[in-house]
Amino acid sequence: MLNKFPLWKNVMIIVIIAVAALYALPNLYGEDYAIQVSATRTVTVDDKTLNQVEQTLSELGVQAKGITFENDQILVRVNTDAEQLQVRDALLQALGNDYVVALNLAAATPKWLAALGAEPMKLGLDLRGGVHFLMEVDMDEATRKIQEQMRDTVRAELREERIRSSSIRRVDDDVVVELRTAEDYTAARRYLNNRYQGYRLIDDAANNTLRLRMTEVKLKETQDYAISQNVTILRNRVNELGVAEPIVQRQGASRIVVQLPGVQDTARAKEILGATATLEFRFVDTESSLRDAEMGRVPFGSELFPNRNGGNTLLREDVILTGDHIVNATAGFDENQRPQVSISLDGPGGNKMSLATRDNIGRPMATLFIEFKSTGERDANDRLVFERHEEVINVATIQSRLGSNFRITGINSQQEAQNLALLLRAGALIAPIQIVEERTLGPSLGQENVNLGTKAILWGFILVVAFMALYYRWFGWVANLALTANLVLIIGVMSMIPGATLTLPGMAGIVLTVGMAVDANVLIFERIREEIRAKRTPQQAIHYGYDSAFSTIMDANITTLIVALILFAVGTGPVKGFAVTLAIGIVTSMFTAIVGTRAVINAIWGGKKIDRLSV
Known part of the structure; x- marks a missing residue:
């Protein structure tokens, strides 16, 4: 029958939208102001610490929304940011310097949703607040470490070749090999010559000495390797800390930017990130x-x-x-x-x-x-x-x-063992780093960005809905229903993807998607109008309208999707955030505008004898 979907296709559409709505739901619950208590290397968090925290709250007269003790950390949820600061100051005084008392934000997702793996979208630093570190890498130490590895390698290989040396040591940026005899010198020179790519062999036959000197190209490679490895290791350490979707990226020749959304106290982060x-x-x-x-x-x-x-x-x-x-x-x-x-x-x-x-x-x-x-x-x-x-x-x-x-x-405490295990598991930094700049963005400023971005999305949505309803009448309301489903799908997908983070440019991508989402329906509805003017029956007009507009819609959206993928591949930071939401919005809008609206229109008008369409 013309314009009728089989039952399985209708069920599939309902299930997809229902799952997306379920995983988008945690975003309605927001976040609680929280204080996180963890230990330094010298002490541990235990039941005694928990009792001390509860006693401090009782003395303050603050009724906590909840107190949890897990993963050797205590998380206290409070009602307002004023209570958060008040409790933080009191706990710092009560617990002393042996404990790290950090401000944080904790998701207020109900337990039944959390049990399904549903979590709110990860918000970037510009929306959630947090801390920004600029770190500098010690390039001299990176070079020294590579040279020491070279020294050990040369010593082991000469020993295997039974070439006798008086000493093999690192002097400045060279590996100096002193041989015992002229015969050993000749054998070592023959063996080491052109053996190590990126090193130049310097002769000193008078003293039976050889020098392996790093070339400028090798030096540059070593420094680039130190930066890239440190970026990877810092990212691993931040993941171990449990910070949601951090930004860790290179800046310039010897610096690394680390942004930790949601973290308001830098003590614990600095302890782990800066430890080499x-x-x-x-x-x-x-x-x-x-x-x-x-x-x-x-x-x-x-x-x-x-x-x-x-x-x-x-x-x-x-x-x-x-x-x-x-x-x-x-x-x-x-x-x-x-x-x-x-x-x-x-x-x-x-x-x-x-x-x-x-x-x-x-x-x-x-x-x-x-x-x-x-x-x-x-x-x-x-x-x-x-x-x-x-x-x-x-x-x-x-x-x-x-x-x-x-x-x-031989480790002093369990907390020290945990910190050491964390550092070793995340990797040893290739070269030591130092925090040269530190900024904290308060959650209130981040909340202001969220409010402004939400207003932009809301007003864009209202204006598009009004236009479609007035211009395309009942078919316009179907498009508006699809637009609503599209927003739910975007939020649901963003919440489900582990690596997706919503930033302010990402919200701009959603605003753009709201405008673009109805483009497909405009093309379809105009094509249906053309078919009606060509004296097609309403059922034929719907059928040919969707079929004829499909190739045009696909071409337009695929080219935009390619641009979004290129932006994601070559962009950094805010550009990636924009590209992610734009790409997700394109895919979801094609599903809702083509498949979703077709299902609703088929359910209302399909397979029926009607004289005219409200389009």
Whole structure:
């Protein structure tokens, strides 16, 4: 029968719109003002902390909307922003500096919706408020780290080739290889010549010395690698913090921008983002005298490091493994209920650990914790100065051959174990970073942007609805129904996509979509009018109107969709936000304008004997 949809198609349309409406629903509930309490490395959040928080609220006379304790954090929901600030100040005074008390916003989604995985749209910094960090990367440290890796590689390869060296060390930006004899010098020169791409070999035959110097191209590659890796690792750390849809991107030659929507207190974020922590596993030098090393006579090939117990430990200079090979780290307790971190390595890391421990059973191996801290000073080139802090946190005797999974102990508290596991799991920064700029955008300013954007969408919607109703009469009301469904679909899809964030430009994309959404219906309705003027019956006019306009609608929307995809691919920040909502709006508007309106029109006028259409 002409102009009749089968039952399955009508059911499909209803189900799609119903699911979108369900996942769009959490956006109506808004967010609660919240205070988040978490611990630093020296303490833990427990039931005693929870009781202290509840007592503080009782003394203030503040009735909390809810208090939850999960994932080693306490979340207190209050009614107003004034109460939020009041409770934050009181908790800071009651708990002291051992705890991080942060302002936040928590979704007020009902539990039954949350159980279905329905969450409100993620809002960007310009709509939700939050913090903005500008971070600077220490490029000198990135270069130093690459050079140290090169030093270790050259030492291992010459040893395998049985070429004897007096010393292999890093001097300035060079790896200097001093050979024992002229024969060793000749063999090393032959072996190293053109072996390492990006390095230039400099001869010093008179002193049996070779220098590997990094080229300018290699130096630039190293710096670009440090920035890109730090961006990736910072993004992982922010995800571990649970911040919704952050922005982490490169700015200039040595800086990174981090935006954390919804975060109003920067203490916890700064602690995790700025921490440059990694591990090195080395053998303990048991053949040399620790006392002599402490008196300044450190043997060749070894280094002296402080340990957790207040003494010192003498370690071999060769690094068995670095934190770069760690793919997972989890905090827990050992059989004696002491904090530990269980570590999993990647394939190459597991092989290195296995080979290193195979022939060293019974020998002590140390875990060296390395952290960079800013001094707050700058050098002559206006670059930040960092101090390298190294500490042996664990020495254990190798009982059996190790592989890709093992554990480290000697950690002071469970909170420290959790922080260390977080940092190792998210990755060790290639080079230390320092926050050089910090801005906080209050939620009130973000709310103002939301209100203005919502007004723009609402007024655009009202004007389009009025025009369609007046110009196309009952068919116009069908288009208006489809336009409403289109907005529901956009919000539902944006809420369902994990990586989608609504920004102010994104709201502009929705406003544009509201205007574009009825274009397809205008083309269809005008085509139906033409068919009626051509003396077609109403049923034929509807059928040919939709069929004839379809190719034109597809061409126009596909070209716009291509533009949106290009904007998303090459744009950054606000441009991406605009492109996402525009692309989603195009797809949903084609569904509602072509399939949705056809279903409604078929249900009302299809298959019936009618004399005229209200179009």
